Amino acid sequence: MIKVLVIEDHEEIRDLISYNLSKENCETICFDNANEGLIHLENNDVDIILLDLMLPGLKGMQFLQIVRNNKKFSGVPIIIISAKNTEQDIINGLEMGADDYLTKPFSIKILIAKINAILRRNPAIKSKVISINGINIDTGNYTVTVDGEDVSLTNKEYELLLMLLKHPKRVFTRNQILNAVWGYESDVYTRTVDTHVSSLRKKLGDKGSFIKSVPKIGYRADI
Amino acid sequence: MIKVLVIEDHEEIRDLISYNLSKENCETICFDNANEGLIHLENNDVDIILLDLMLPGLKGMQFLQIVRNNKKFSGVPIIIISAKNTEQDIINGLEMGADDYLTKPFSIKILIAKINAILRRNPAIKSKVISINGINIDTGNYTVTVDGEDVSLTNKEYELLLMLLKHPKRVFTRNQILNAVWGYESDVYTRTVDTHVSSLRKKLGDKGSFIKSVPKIGYRADI
DNA sequence: AACTAATGTCAAAGAAATGTAAAATTATTG
DNA sequence: CAATAATTTTACATTTCTTTGACATTAGTT
Structure with a gap:
């Protein structure tokens, strides 16, 4: 079972992702803010993170930075899903350490294919x-x-x-x-x-x- | 020096990629068809492949399949760059083993950011x-x-x-x-x-x- | 066979890369 | 904010690699 951490403040999108991933051997844990997401990450196994950027409180990019600078989590792949869709937004996201960047509105099927493509290459590094x-x-x-x-x-x-x-x-x-x-x-x-x-x-x-x-x-x- | 194999039949796009990647510590080797690309891959070190899909002769998807089914090359990341932009095209590409999929027209800067994002995760390139x-x-x-x-x-x-x-x-x-x-x-x-x-x-x-x-x-x- | 010209090989000299300690800087922590 | 630890740089020691030049050997020519 692939464990997906979803950080997204729009309920409909959370539900959409949750519902669809549940049919793909994924277990999703959703939060509407990055702070709670971080706490979850600290205390649980996560295989991949789906991250919105425009969030209340701790911003997506800050979250990204924190995760990437922490050796404990730096191996966890992150896909940004954001309405910020300029070239510079995408470049910033990738350069900051995201593994992929999807702009809203996005295709849930493409999201699933991308999750699989990334995990295919990075078999989640469990404690070993x-x-x-x-x-x-x-x-x-x-x-x-x-x-x-x-x-x-x-x-x-x-x-x-x-x-x-x-x-x-x-x-x-x-x-x-x-x-x-x-x-x-x-x-x-x-x-x-x-x-x-x-x-x-x-x-x-x-x-x-x-x-x-x-x-x-x-x-x-x-x- | 990152070695990039480009398989793309449009000369302008090859030149655009070549020119821009040359400024990023990349060495590009370009072919206008997949057959020659495959021969090059057999005989040289390649760090990442940029692949067009609509090609004369051997098609991009066939090339992808050959490369992914060959243990020797299966570790080499592939980014598809294609004008085929439907949801199904993208899903097919990713499911067939591509690591990412860019639709034309594409931003060269985003391409560079994506190459870096992928190689960041895969420093260990299969050797020949x-x-x-x-x-x-x-x-x-x-x-x-x-x-x-x-x-x-x-x-x-x-x-x-x-x-x-x-x-x-x-x-x-x-x-x-x-x-x-x-x-x-x-x-x-x-x-x-x-x-x-x-x-x-x-x-x-x-x-x-x-x-x-x-x-x-x-x-x-x-x- | 003697001569010529090329290649083979060795060891010393020189150049370049790596090893490492310690100083300087930067981050972290109490 | 001081103290401590971690990181980076510097400088020099050491090792390893590269190049050269001398001489040996081989091959081809007359």
């Missing part, structure tokens, strides 16, 4: 444990252990480790790492990645050596 | 493997194996091997190799190529002997 060669990452509570010992990582170190270990052996360029961990519009010097690799290796101790540099390209988890 | 006579090159990961054994190559050695094996039997002059591997404006002595051929042969062991020198001309992969 990645465990390789003595290194354990519990993505549910953001903890890492090495040979059973807790290791305290900073946010960036954690995200970097996760990225590398999600695809062992795969080479990531410094720019790919920057995009994924720092965000696509960060203007950070690529050597910053090196610094974080260095401190990550140090914190991982003996095991840290699995992070190999690939000259002229980037890094990989050789594990 | 070249495999000849026991030599395997994983072009996404910059790894090479010979008879299953990992062989560690430097960047120049890797690029050189890749160039030779992309076109087996074909002779490359030292200057062609310099241009392709070292870049047009490098002022390196042509004998440097020989040195790299030498160390490459050595690292490839017995298999290394497939790199034949062609007296007075250059080298080729005789394989």
Whole structure:
């Protein structure tokens, strides 16, 4: 069952979405404001968010920003559904981190197809444990252990480790790492990645050596 | 550099996309038909595909189907850009495996924002493997194996091997190799190529002997 | 066979990229 | 608002890669 969080202040639209998604193996939870939506998100599993922009109280774009800046939620896909339909509105929404943007009035069937297209690619990342060669990452509570010992990582170190270990052996360029961990519009010097690799290796101790540099390209988890 | 494959039969639209994406850290390769696009995809790294539907010869939807049914490519995101704008067209496109659907006329800025939104989620692009006579090159990961054994190559050695094996039997002059591997404006002595051929042969062991020198001309992969 | 011209190879010199500690800056928290 | 932690930059050390030049070897020519 796909869990859809709907944040939309018009009742008719909420009902329309709710009714139609219920026929598509979806469970919808609706709120007419973003504050409550955020609270729900904090306390429940959500697979995808449908977000209106013009809301009373906390605005849609603020909600988007909060969610995208929180590593706990940043993986949850968001589709904006809004009456704001200028080119700039759409670009802003996408650049702020939305995965798609539908302008009102919208086709419910297209919405469903888009939800499926997005989820097809992002099988909801549930709390799970990645465990390789003595290194354990519990993505549910953001903890890492090495040979059973807790290791305290900073946010960036954690995200970097996760990225590398999600695809062992795969080479990531410094720019790919920057995009994924720092965000696509960060203007950070690529050597910053090196610094974080260095401190990550140090914190991982003996095991840290699995992070190999690939000259002229980037890094990989050789594990 | 993001590699964008554009399949679109209208020259003006190809040019528009090409010109604008070139300013966004993208390298576009365009074809006016899907057959050639497919051949390109088979032989090159592609990060994302922009696909028109109404094409001469192989139709866009057939192309989509072929790509999605091929494990090798199924990870490559596809955005359909089409004049077919009915609800059913869009739903079909998305259900067939497209990641997004833009109707013509479209905003180039929105296209760019959508490409970024999609790639933000999929940093890990499936890599292409070249495999000849026991030599395997994983072009996404910059790894090479010979008879299953990992062989560690430097960047120049890797690029050189890749160039030779992309076109087996074909002779490359030292200057062609310099241009392709070292870049047009490098002022390196042509004998440097020989040195790299030498160390490459050595690292490839017995298999290394497939790199034949062609007296007075250059080298080729005789394989 | 001797000569010429090209390619093969090695090791030292040079260039470039990465590693890392520590300082500077920025965010977070009490 | 101070204190603390995290992040980014800087600067220098270290490692690795690249290029060169010398000499060896091979192949082709006369």
